[in-house]
Every structure is written in structure tokens, then in C-alpha cells.
Amino acid sequence: MSPLPSRQVVLARHIPGLPSPEDFRVEPVDVPDPKEGELRVRTHYVSVDPGTLSRLGGVASYAPPLAPGDVIHSAAVGEVLESRHASFAVGDLVLGAWGWRAHAVVGGRGLRKVEPGPEPLSAELGVLGIPGLTAYFGILELGQPKAGETVLVSSAAGAVGSIAGQLAKRRGARVVGTAGGPAKCRWLVEELGFDVAVDYRAEPDLEAALRRAAPEGYGVFLDNVGGTTLDAALACMAQRGRVVVSGLVADYGVPAKQRAGLKNTPYLITHRLRMEGFVVLDYAERFPQARAELRQWLADGTLRHREHVVEGLDAAPAAFAGLFRGENFGRALVRVLKTPGPPSR
Numbered sequence: 001m002s003p004l005p006s007r008q009v010v011l012a013r014h015i016p017g018l019p020s021p022e023d024f025r026v027e028p029v030d031v032p033d034p035k036e037g038e039l040r041v042r043t044h045y046v047s048v049d050p051g052t053l054s055r056l057g058g059v060a061s062y063a064p065p066l067a068p069g070d071v072i073h074s075a076a077v078g079e080v081l082e083s084r085h086a087s088f089a090v091g092d093l094v095l096g097a098w099g100w101r102a103h104a105v106v107g108g109r110g111l112r113k114v115e116p117g118p119e120p121l122s123a124e125l126g127v128l129g130i131p132g133l134t135a136y137f138g139i140l141e142l143g144q145p146k147a148g149e150t151v152l153v154s155s156a157a158g159a160v161g162s163i164a165g166q167l168a169k170r171r172g173a174r175v176v177g178t179a180g181g182p183a184k185c186r187w188l189v190e191e192l193g194f195d196v197a198v199d200y201r202a203e204p205d206l207e208a209a210l211r212r213a214a215p216e217g218y219g220v221f222l223d224n225v226g227g228t229t230l231d232a233a234l235a236c237m238a239q240r241g242r243v244v245v246s247g248l249v250a251d252y253g254v255p256a257k258q259r260a261g262l263k264n265t266p267y268l269i270t271h272r273l274r275m276e277g278f279v280v281l282d283y284a285e286r287f288p289q290a291r292a293e294l295r296q297w298l299a300d301g302t303l304r305h306r307e308h309v310v311e312g313l314d315a316a317p318a319a320f321a322g323l324f325r326g327e328n329f330g331r332a333l334v335r336v337l338k339t340p341g342p343p344s345r
């Protein structure tokens, strides 16, 4: 064994607002031999996550900020090339958080072996990964929709939103989603079974459109967007509605003082609303059971998902910037290895 020439994507400079590809640098790197207790992995896919932006501006969030020169953090799946760890063997498929690297040396901590299954390996980063689990706990644990209630999901054609809406339907709810553009809205209704999709970009008055879609009011709102979407939805909730704050993608690139802010907070009182944010990692102990259920629903065809895959690490920065313009249609991923996976996956 010897150092392996590879490539990685690093932060070129802190990003004060919305990202552009120039904020990143793709650079060569020699990946060292694994030491005792470590493995060397080859990446098949890495994830592209809007929440990462909150770590790229040089400001502390719930995870520490990255510095220029740091490798971009993300979830990743790949195969073990060399192992000096008793629990992993050469050829094992593993999921970890080694970020935007074509190869990496990792320890066993936080690494999970991916058992062969009918789904493609990429699903481990999407419907069976953090986005699917965020939808699962956001809807089923925090939102707890009841049959007959109407559930609103924002960024509904995205990785979290598309699963969240389907899980709410499983609970017997009527489901309304917001998404940008007619193609995404058509997909939500025609393929995922949403009752109504609101194209927020085409609506001059989002609050009025949300009210038209559910005059009865929303029992649950799973919000991925924040900003003016959250404010409009607050005014359209039913009595005792639950607002579950999953993400605030419209606010991520906006300095705090310039954010839209909430004007409809009086509805929290008049409509006895509950509003709660969450970090899905807090449910980590329950991930295996949740993943087993999601896998079962995929297998029986009652849960559908969509991936937006770009090719190669060079494409990752533009894919990341594209998240904030709605360019991804489904879970945004980078395929790092040209022909990923052994035939079993």
C-alpha cells in the first residue's frame, strides 16, 4: 500500500450570502495509508445539502463552521479498499460523513455497513438517509397528523418534502405542497398523490393561495423554507395546528438583520398553535427502526422517491449553488465513481 492520488473539494473562501461555484476549489490530494483501526474508502456518492451553507459563512451554528481550505462536509457512501479495522472488510459498502472526497481514510466511528438490498446505493443518502429520516420524524413524531386533517409541506418536491408529504398521506391526511414551477407541482399531484400543489413562484399572494388550497386550515405544517413561506402559512393554520420547523432554506444565505421576519405571530395565540424546530440527529437511536419502515414502504411500492444526480466532484459546487435556485428536482447527489457499486447494488 502507498498514498493514493485523489481529489477533494474544499471551501475556497467564506460565503457571506448565497453560494457560487467560485467559493469552492477542487484540488488534488494524496490519501495516506490507513493506520490500525482505520479504513481507506472509495466514494461512490456524496450528498448535496442546503443546510451545509450555515457552516460556510464563518459563523457558528449547531455544528462548528468550516474554515477556508477545509473539505466540504457531507454524507457519503462508498466501498472499502483497504481495512485495518476488525469490523470492516475489503469490498464492504459503507456510509459515513467523510465529505466531498473521492477517497478517504476513516475510523470506524460513525461508519455504518450498508447491507445489500434492492434499492440503489444512492438511496442510503436520500430516502433511507437523513432526508427520509427528517421527513419521518418531522411528520410522524412531531407533526402527528390525524386522518381528516390537512397537512402543508414546503419545498415539497425536494428530498425531505417529497417523503414528508407521502408519509402524511399514509396517516390519512389531505396533503398540500408548495414547490417552484409547474413540472414539480405536476409530479407532486400526478405521481406522489398530493391533493394540491401550489407553485409559489407563480402566486403573487402566497397566503391567499394557501388559504384557497385548504379553507379548513392546516393541522400540520412541515416547513423546509422559512421566510415569507412560513409567515404566510402561520396565517392559514387550523386551531391547535402544529408547525414543525425542519429547515429555513430561504433564510440560509441571508444575514439575520435582512431576513423577512414573521409578521403573523398573533396566530400562534389566536389559533393555539405549537411551533417546534428539531435536529433529526437527536433521534439517532431510532434510525434503524425508522429506516426499516421506510425500506418496507419502498419495497411495497407505496413510497416513491426521486434523485437529482450530477456527475463528478467538479460538478458539486454548481449543484450546491443550484439548490438555492430550485435547480434540483429530488434528492441532490454527486456520483463520484463513474460506474458505482458491485452488481449486487
Ligand SMILES: NC(=O)c1ccc[n+]([C@@H]2O[C@H](COP(=O)([O-])OP(=O)(O)OC[C@H]3O[C@@H](n4cnc5c(N)ncnc54)[C@H](OP(=O)(O)O)[C@@H]3O)[C@@H](O)[C@H]2O)c1
Binding pocket: 048, 049, 050, 051, 130, 131, 134, 155, 156, 157, 158, 159, 160, 161, 178, 179, 180, 181, 184, 224, 225, 229, 245, 246, 247, 248, 249, 250, 251, 278, 279, 280, 281, 323, 324, 325, 326, 327, 328, 329, 330, 331, 332
Ligand atoms: N432539521 C433537520 O434535522 C434537517 C435535516 C435535513 C434537512 N433539513 C432541512 O430540510 C430542508 C430541505 O432539505 P433538502 O435536502 O430536502 O433540500 P431540497 O428541498 O431537496 O432542496 C432545496 C429546495 O429548496 C427550494 N428553495 C430554495 N430556495 C428557496 C426559496 N428562497 N424559497 C422557497 N424555496 C426555496 C428549492 O425548491 P423549489 O424549486 O421548490 O423552490 C430547492 O430545490 C432544508 O432546509 C434543510 O436544511 C433539516
